[in-house]
Amino acid sequence: MTSAVASTARRSDPLLVAAGIAAFVTYFGARLPLKLPGVPFPVAIARVPVLFLVLFVLAAVRMSRGLDELEQRIHLEALAFPAVLVLLLTLGPLQVAGVALSPQDGGYRHIGTFAFLFDFGGHALARRRYQ
């Protein structure tokens, strides 16, 4: 029982902060060269921010485990927002890099579907902890 009322001293996770800053910097850093004509490895450049964005989300989940139950709930609800944002920021630079998702549509039409499917994945992973 004592573990359930665990200490919730606020401590900033250095990994979370570093990943957040790195994601921000690399996202805007990647967009600049991608707009130049003939830049080598555009897809690789476009994917650099994704690494840090995923790291940021993982660090946020890890940090939330050390919080008390109400703050955990708040963080989990809040995570829905960056999860969709990661999707948008992933597709955005890829589109700038010239990777067309589908020539027939605007590219972002399926985001809602992706988010819905990812939600199933998230549920499957989360429920494993309680089975």
Add this chain to the structure above:
Amino acid sequence: MKNRLHILRAERGWSQAELAGKLGVSRQTVNAIETGRYDPSLPLAFGIARVFGKLIEEIFEPQGLHRVQK
């Protein structure tokens, strides 16, 4: 769920922060429980009962009881 947390805390002259410290949760959590915006987990409810030296039923009062067959 209704609760007497605010009354019990006031009787002891504890601030929300002090109670939060005893329970190992944030002050916001204590405030959310007191104002009825958040129902604590069972372990936390036991923790609250232990801190006040009371039974859970003496602190929390369910507003909409689940139907339980006896």
